[in-house]
Amino acid sequence: VGAGPSGLVAALTLLQNGISVRIIAKESKQRIGQRGSTIQASDHPLPCPRSIELCRYLGILEDMQDQGAQAPFMRKYKAGSREPFKTLEMDPLLEPLPDRPYRNALIIGQNVTEAILRSHIEKYSCHVELSTRLESFEQQSDHVVV
Template identity: 40%
Template sequence: MSQPSVLIAGAGPTGLILAITLLKNGVPVRLIDKDSKHRIGSKGAGIQPRTLKSYDILGILPEILKCADKELYRRRMYELPAGIKVIKELPMMEYVEPTTGMPHTNPVTIGQDLHEEILREYLRELGRIFELGTCRAGRL
């Protein structure tokens, strides 16, 4: 294994994508994170069209789309207490029909924990692992 030329501190979506992009371009990396385990839940769930285009270029898009909610433009209100019966549907934004020239026109949502797991799996396929619990003071 060659000596990493880039140290990436933070294994959230941005750090993971940076690692993938550098590795696919032949730049060795070391990816570390201060947390000792992967986070559960989401800080942000939206993926915008320009990011989808980048994921398409990197070859990650099919797996993201398989797990994403592609109907972000439509929100539903449910009858309580069961929360099963839809009582109202609200348009959140205008849906833009994809074209050959613009295949990524609408955002999608995916839980950040699932989003990160897809990116981590892709990194594993590239032969890279990430180090958890590494950024604490004096442990770098």
């Protein structure tokens, strides 16, 4: 239920493991704008999942890197001036390590991430069913009735 990044990652993972899925979303159209814009790597100062590694396991990393970008730098300017007095790297480039192959953030919009995930899901003849709500579900021993 839901066609945001989490629901689409779950669906793609299940499909890649031979489990059929049905993806429903209450929205009537795909999201145009973005909410989140960064996929964090393992050297982020806060604890976070290794999302970029997950992209590699799912087979979507190349598409994500093609459509994403590294974190930009930030410049500070004196009031009324066009000359920067300080340039800061938001995410200095770090070399990969054996236990952390992706150490920098990837800047990519949530809407772009969702489009990439949908394109990979469609390779399994699966599509997001828009304007569809979950009314109820019943857990069986070997399946779920929705």
